[in-house]
Amino acid sequence: MSLQMTDPLRSTANRRGFLMRTAGFAAAAGIASALPLRASRATPQAMQEAIRKILGEAVLQHGRVSLDVPPLVENGNTVPLTVSVDSPMTTADHVKAIHIVNEKNPQPHVISVTLGPRAGRASVSTRIKLATSQQVLALAEMSDGSFWSESADIVVTIAACVENIP
Amino acid sequence: MTGLPRALRVLVVGLAVFAPLAAFAADIPAAERRSGFEFMGRELRAMQEDDAANPGMLAVLDGEALWNRSDGAAGKSCAGCHGDARHSMNAVAARYPAFDAARGAPVDLEQRINLCRTERQQLPRLPFESRELLALAAFVAHQSKGQPIAIPESASPPRRRCRQSDFRAPAGPAQPVLRAMP
Amino acid sequence: MTARVLIHLPATARRGEVIEIKSLISHPMESGYRVGTNGALIPRDIITLFTCTYNGEEIFRAELSPAIAANPFIAFFTTATESGTFVFNWSGDNGFSATETAALAVE
Numbered sequence: 321m322s323l324q325m326t327d328p329l330r331s332t333a334n335r336r337g338f339l340m341r342t343a344g345f346a347a348a349a350g351i352a353s354a355l356p357l358r359a360s361r362a363t364p365q366a367m368q369e370a371i372r373k374i375l376g377e378a379v380l381q382h383g384r385v386s387l388d389v390p391p392l393v394e395n396g397n398t399v400p401l402t403v404s405v406d407s408p409m410t411t412a413d414h415v416k417a418i419h420i421v422n423e424k425n426p427q428p429h430v431i432s433v434t435l436g437p438r439a440g441r442a443s444v445s446t447r448i449k450l451a452t453s454q455q456v457l458a459l460a461e462m463s464d465g466s467f468w469s470e471s472a473d474i475v476v477t478i479a480a481c482v483e484n485i486p
Numbered sequence: 487m488t489g490l491p492r493a494l495r496v497l498v499v500g501l502a503v504f505a506p507l508a509a510f511a512a513d514i515p516a517a518e519r520r521s522g523f524e525f526m527g528r529e530l531r532a533m534q535e536d537d538a539a540n541p542g543m544l545a546v547l548d549g550e551a552l553w554n555r556s557d558g559a560a561g562k563s564c565a566g567c568h569g570d571a572r573h574s575m576n577a578v579a580a581r582y583p584a585f586d587a588a589r590g591a592p593v594d595l596e597q598r599i600n601l602c603r604t605e606r607q608q609l610p611r612l613p614f615e616s617r618e619l620l621a622l623a624a625f626v627a628h629q630s631k632g633q634p635i636a637i638p639e640s641a642s643p644p645r646r647r648c649r650q651s652d653f654r655a656p657a658g659p660a661q662p663v664l665r666a667m668p
Numbered sequence: 669m670t671a672r673v674l675i676h677l678p679a680t681a682r683r684g685e686v687i688e689i690k691s692l693i694s695h696p697m698e699s700g701y702r703v704g705t706n707g708a709l710i711p712r713d714i715i716t717l718f719t720c721t722y723n724g725e726e727i728f729r730a731e732l733s734p735a736i737a738a739n740p741f742i743a744f745f746t747t748a749t750e751s752g753t754f755v756f757n758w759s760g761d762n763g764f765s766a767t768e769t770a771a772l773a774v775e
Binding site: 397398399422425426427429430431432433434435436438439440441442443444445446447448449450451480481 | 686687697699701702722725727728729730731732733734735736737738740741742743744745746747749
């Protein structure tokens with residue numbers, strides 16, 4: 321059986337039919353892209369909004385927090401992550417809470433942890449899901465009301481959340 | 487050949503060139519073999535090595551419960567015959583897949599577990615990739631943790647080319663190979 | 669199947685020593701964003717709260733989101749002040765609830 325295909329542009333008799341078919345495909349594609357994706361992605365604005373809610377009136381400062389997370393993850397469904405905060409963890413000076421937010425998952429929250437001087441060390445480890453390559457931000461709320469932060473950019477190859485089950 | 491479209495011609499030539507090369511491919515020398523573990527990222531390796539963090543340990547716990555459970559018409563648990571797995575299953579997983587001379591076919595660990603279930607415990611076989619079979623296999627394999635895979639040479643059939651008759655369809659309805667990951 | 673829990677903490681500690689506690693619990697942590705084979709969204713089913721008390725006083729609290737991976741693993745630190753009992757509580761969607769305890773001897 322011959323595998324040669326008829327060149328649609330050669331035959332002038334079919335040319336108008338070909339153009340109309342491609343126009344139809346383009347229109348359908350346009351409509352499809354306007355429809356919301358089934359699992360909508362959070363935008364970086366959602367992350368900023370979540371940060372604003374956590375901060376309240378406080379100003380976010382950069383530093384004192386270290387975010388240990390691989391820059392390239394094998395599987396976005398389970399990303400090991402450790403947040404540590406430089407703090408003496410005394411009654412007078414300690415970390416009250418650690419929040420982690422993300423940029424492009426369907427929703428911006430990851431985890432919020434409440435600590436106190438009894439913790440001894442302000443360090444939390446867990447495993448998170450990342451839907452796509454994005455930035456992750458860790459915020460530490462101190463006992464004096466100040467907020468410190470660190471961010472990390474992570475490349476994700478296998479995505480969590482938004483993949484379809486085969 | 488000239489009558490064939492170009493794409494098909496490239497494919498035929500490619501097969502002619504590469505097929506004999508594949509036939510010459512030899513085993514990697516033993517000293518140069520590397521476990522997939524060495525190619526894992528740092529964090530993933532740390533997760534696998536830490537029994538406190540490795541989620542597979544939850545399957546090992548499930549497997550231990552299944553090991554001790556008496557079920558089925560015969561009312562036998564794995565422990566009923568094998569006792570404490572820490573002793574009876576030590577180094578067992580390390581010599582699988584094994585060649586079952588009586589059946590004239592290879593048997594892997596999960597197939598061996600199912601053979602015990604159907605032949606000794608009068609229990610139905612567990613589907614591949616089912617939570618229960620994965621848990622039992624994880625529990626048995628855990629008893630060989632750290633040991634190198636060492637399949638006895640004497641237990642394997644003489645090396646020869648694979649034949650069509652070597653590949654048998656599994657008994658029972660076809661099972662899906664992959665399950666959705668949570 | 670009942671939730672499986674693994675807790676790792678030292679059996680003994682010196683007074684004032686900072687110890688690490690590792691917790692692992694079996695749970696699908698279904699995010700609610702995945703689409704199933706029938707084309708419909710698989711409903712969310714996650715653990716939302718994890719707490720740890722040390723002789724009755726809460727020393728750690730974590731609010732989890734769908735972004736926490738399945739079989740949630742959480743490791744944290746505390747100062748060993750006195751011998752006693754740690755009580756770990758997980759709660760979440762569909763009335764999910766699990767509890768585990770562990771003892772610590774402090775010399």
